[in-house]
Amino acid sequence: MSEIRVRNLSKGFRQYKSEWHRIANWLYLNRAPAKTFWAVQDISIDVSPGEAVGIIGRNGAGKSTLLKLLTGTMTPSTGEIQIGGRVSALLELGMGFNPELTGRENVYHASSLQGFDRGQIDGRIDAIEAFAEIGTYFDAPVRTYSSGMQVRVAFAVATAWRPDVLIVDEALSVGDTYFQAKSFDRIRAFLAEGTTLLLVSHDRAAVQALCSVAYLLEDGRIRTHGDPKTVFEYYNATLSERDGVATAIEQQADESGEVVTRSGDAAARIHSVCLMNDNDMEVDLLQVEQRARLCITAGVVQDIPEMVVGFVIRDRLGQPVFGTNSAYNEQVTEGLSAGARVTAAFEFPANLGEGGYVVSIALHAGFDHTQRCYDWWDGAITFEVVNSALPKFSGSAWLPTNITVMVDD
Ligand SMILES: Nc1ncnc2c1ncn2[C@@H]1O[C@H](COP(=O)(O)OP(=O)(O)OP(=O)(O)O)[C@@H](O)[C@H]1O
Structure with a gap:
């Protein structure tokens, strides 16, 4: 059984020649035949329980629209979506917060919208506060927060309970490096415990590290899908296409089975x-x-x-x-x-x-x-x-280092 099953999903937006044509259309003055722009076209995807799937593509390819359809914040024009289990979405982190309420009050509000009762939230609030690490700001109104603080609280509350399905849209790239690393650890732990992940990201390393499959979206359609390395290489090749002229892209396995x-x-x-x-x-x-x-x-x-x-x-x-x-x-x-x-x-x-x-x-x-x-x-x-000659070091770069250590008694 699939945790996420999408069939022939499409989303069209009506395009009008002008604001007047749009208003005329609302008023049923039939003088504005609108064109339909298809942001998502005929997409079918199956994601198994516990699988992690990356979605990549250029700006405007339809990634955010697809996620909005999956999370129910937008309704499809045609097609079907079935999702098993509880979904938590990290889209536009913190956008739903009330700026006049404190972080703590917003956490209660956001958690109750996710279906948790007061007792359950009481049991988690300390952990949420500790994860966000924003000190006394947790009890200050959200309007006084930096955008990074908002992201921290929003991430902490959206992931306070392990979801069956986690949907992430570049959300993590907005936090600072320390918090990004901490967030990735939490996502990895969820994956290990069986959460299904859908991740939209331009970060090749993140997609390759977390996902077993990637889909490349282009003009609202799936252009290719497969293992993330192969799909990212294909994507990179498409970046040289101009004026809609497709580049010849060959992908073949070499003697060792690696796709080149x-x-x-x-x-x-x-x-x-x-x-x-x-x-x-x-x-x-x-x-x-x-x-x-x-x-x-x-x-x-x-x-x-x-x-x-x-x-x-x-x-x-x-x-x-x-x-x-x-x-x-x-x-x-x-x-x-x-x-x-x-x-x-x-x-x-x-x-x-x-x-x-x-x-x-x-x-x-x-x-x-x-x-x-x-x-x-x-x-x-x-x-x-x-490395058989130099002192041991970690990481992917060797920076010849002079070290001075002194002790004052
Ligand atoms: N509400 C809307 N009305 C009209 N067109 C829209 C609407 N939302 C999205 N679009 C259009 O649909 C297309 C897909 O947009 P979408 O935001 O899904 O792309 P994306 O792949 O997420 O891009 P990015 O990487 O820039 O976030 C774009 O051309 C966008 O202008």
């Missing part, structure tokens, strides 16, 4: 990518701090006005660790003819933490691939960084 994404208009193609160590040997293993050289060869297929070669190194969660390109370094090659061969080398010290890294390579015009992308190759190579 390649996209672009193919006016130039990457031929080979390899990583060399300081002994000029091709490697897939580097010591922390060892010098490395990323070597790329490419061929020009059609005459192009310019070519920029770039790369990005990502950690295992898909978070970019470092990326640069020849445009940032003022080495754009111009006026390339079909048949030309291009070689590029990027040399750098592997000042990275231990672990696995994935490299994407790009050939494009302009400062990034969103202007015109010839070839983008996600996961072109992978490599490992090991």
Whole structure:
């Protein structure tokens, strides 16, 4: 059985030529044939109990509208929604608070709207206050709060009881870093206990860390769905599409079963990518701090006005660790003819933490691939960084550190 079952869901908004046409329509003066704009079109999704699903897409793709339909704050034009269990939604956190009431009073009010009685709220209020960590402000009117304080109280009350279904819309990105980390821990704990999660986020690391499936929305429809890494790579490839012209996007599993994404208009193609160590040997293993050289060869297929070669190194969660390109370094090659061969080398010290890294390579015009992308190759190579010579450290960057510790008796 699905915890969330959505079938052929659509939401249309009527668009009028002017305010007058809108009013005329209300007054049944039939002089304003309105067009319908479909913010959500024919969406079907099944989410199993305990599953975590990410929803991604450009601004205006229909993500918030979909969540509003799921939480019942908007009614669908057509389609069906079934949700099992108690839903808690973190949308527009704190918007429902009464500014004249204190945080504590708002917590009682918000919790009673969620269906909890006074005794149940009395039993949780101390925990909510402790989680929000806003000190004496908890008993001050909400109008005196900073937006961060409001988010803290709103998150604390919305998650005071573990919901069966948690719906989160970028809500966490507004809090401060400390509170975001604490909120993520709470969401992770809910997931471990069986909560179903629907998360709208542009944060690739958060979606990859929390979700097992992602859906890419575009113009109100599902363009693709699958494992979050593959869907984010596909999304990244769509960012270079212009004027509604679709980019060719290939996704194929390599020998190890990893899905590799390649996209672009193919006016130039990457031929080979390899990583060399300081002994000029091709490697897939580097010591922390060892010098490395990323070597790329490419061929020009059609005459192009310019070519920029770039790369990005990502950690295992898909978070970019470092990326640069020849445009940032003022080495754009111009006026390339079909048949030309291009070689590029990027040399750098592997000042990275231990672990696995994935490299994407790009050939494009302009400062990034969103202007015109010839070839983008996600996961072109992978490599490992090991530390057998330096002091132990954590994290994905190696920052050579001088340490001074003194004791005064
Ligand atoms: N009440 C409304 N009336 C008319 N159009 C609307 C309404 N609400 C949303 N839309 C339109 O529907 C489309 C989808 O909007 P939505 O807010 O769902 O996108 P989104 O993917 O959440 O975008 P963002 O990432 O910017 O929040 C947009 O073009 C938006 O202008």
